[in-house]
Amino acid sequence: MxxxxxxxxxxxxxxxxxxxxxxxxxxxxxxxxxxxxxxxxxxxxxxxxxxxxxxxxxxxxxxxxxxxxxxxxxxxxxxxxxxxxxxxxxxxxxxxxxxxxxxxxxxxxxxxxxxxxxxxKPVYLPCLVSGLTAKLALQSSAYLKAGETVLVTAAAGGTGQFAVQLAKLAGCHVIGTCSTNEKVDFLKRIGCDHAINISKEDLKHVLRTTYPKGIDVVYESVGGETYETCVNILANKGRLIVIGYISGYQDPMGVGNLKFARAAAALPVKLLTKSACVHGFFLFHYADQWKDAFLQLSDLLENGQLISxxxxxxxxxxxxxxxxxxxxxxxxxxxxxxxxxxxxxxxxxxxxxxx
Missing domain, CATH: 3.90.180.10 (Medium-chain alcohol dehydrogenases, catalytic domain)
Known part of the structure; x- marks a missing residue:
């Protein structure tokens, strides 16, 4: 030693x-x-x-x-x-x-x-699990196009902040959910077009009335009722990426013990009628892409194009x-x-x- x-x-x-x-x-x-x-x-x-x-x-x-x-x-x-x-x-x-x-x-x-x-410096640390998840999930499953509407749930969190910014860099209109006014202000600072405080606003109602044509891409990490709302609001050819289900993590039985898991039986019909899809993303299945993606995120950070x-x-x-x-x-x-x-x-x- x-x-x-x-x-x-x-x-x-x-x-x-x-x-x-x-x-x-x-x-x-x-x-x-x-x-x-x-x-x-x-x-x-x-x-x-x-x-x-x-x-x-x-x-x-x-x-x-x-x-x-x-x-x-x-x-x-x-x-x-x-x-x-x-x-x-x-x-x-x-x-x-x-x-x-x-x-x-x-x-x-x-x-x-x-x-x-x-x-x-600690600002590099979010580029690991959180940043890599956002970048690789959007890159592999979202197929983002400029002008599309993207919804990020738990947008003020570690990975949500990256999904918001990367979608904006791709030229998309970005909606973010959060739970406090302070987080609303944070989301606006990082470029979110529409921040929804779900402790004060009904997510289902806001999405249906403000985006009647539906949402093109959803970056979803909450699970439960939020997930169901996101599936139902997908636009034709919409893509929903599941990167987590935090609402079920503290349950000893996991997501399988949530009542909303029973809605899975209706999923095929919902997707079929919209030509939509749901993708799962688990970071550790993409280890061969970590290094390149991290370097790209670091460059964006150091060039001032990304806030960590x-x-x-x-x-x-x-x-x-x-x-x-x-x-x-x-x-x-x-x-x-x-x-x-x-x-x-x-x-x-x-x-x-x-x-």
Whole structure:
């Protein structure tokens, strides 16, 4: 192990399967990983919080995986050691990576899975799970055309913010749903043409009266009644992309326990009569496209064509979410529906030395 590094680290481990993240995990102390020849050791500085973190702790992504296993999907950090077959000039470089076990102070990652970034800033982190999902889902399934109408649900969230902006860059009219006036203002700032506060407005009524010809493309992550409304409002040849169903994540039975799942029987007729379609999108099926898509998003960000908004949790905790022990609080914050943009935890604990 390189000199100057600690002998131990802390990480989040899933100890039991549950949709209750706080009950499912524990923060443990262990030795730093030993590097394989093609790996680098990254000191993770910023980690991203995702709605699907509780799907992971519930064992929904890989039912064969049994606890204990490491949690977390994405991080931004600094390379602090390299394996024997990795160029030593990578030491000190800032990188982003999308790897299981990211809720860890240090992490061994294959050098082939690194995304180079210009500086150690948290604004790059939303370009990982959230940005890649929006870009690749729209790219693979939306077939956007200038002038089309696009609806983004949960538009003020981590991935919604990217879907809004990418659809605008494609020349579309963009509608976004959200739950507070503050989020309405945020959506307008990032270019959303029509922000709907569903805590005050009836989504079904607004869409039917304002868009009587229907919606061309829907980027949908909420599920339940929202999903049903979106299916019913599709225009002829409309496309609906399902990238999540957050309304069912906290249910121990998942989406199958929601009453709206029973409406699936009517779906074929609804699609047939409109020549419409519903696409599912799961980011980890598109791993071969991550690097190119991330670089494209980074270029848009650095050229000022894309805004990457992060939420460090300072509205609920004055110093923000800092240190690995704050990760459970950050997951709770996401499900409080108060966050705007991507929730990020700074792993540099209060009072610790700077990178």
């Amino acid at each position: 390189a000199s100057g590094l600690p002998s131990v680290m802390r990480k989040v481990v899933v100890k039991s399967l549950s949709v209750n993240f706080r009950e499912a995990i524990e923060v443990t102390t262990c030795a730093l990983p030993k590097l394989k020849a093609q790996e680098v050791l990254i000191k993770n500085r910023f980690v991203g919080i995702n709605a699907s973190d509780i799907n992971f702790t519930a064992g929904r992504y890989d039912p064969t995986q049994k606890p204990p296993f490491d949690a977390g999907f994405e991080a931004v950090g600094e390379i602090v050691a390299t394996g024997d077959r990795v160029p030593s000039n990578l030491l000190g470089k800032s990188v982003a990576h999308l790897s299981n076990g990211a809720f860890s102070e240090y992490q061994a990652v294959s050098s082939e899975r690194l995304f180079p970034i210009k500086s150690l 908004t992060i939420d460090l949790g300072k509205s609920v905790n004055g110093e923000g979410f800092k240190g690995i022990d704050a990760i459970a609080d950050a997951v709770d914050y996401l499900y409080s529906k108060k966050s705007i943009g991507k929730i990020v935890v700074d792993l540099e604990a209060p009072g610790s030395s700077k990178l």
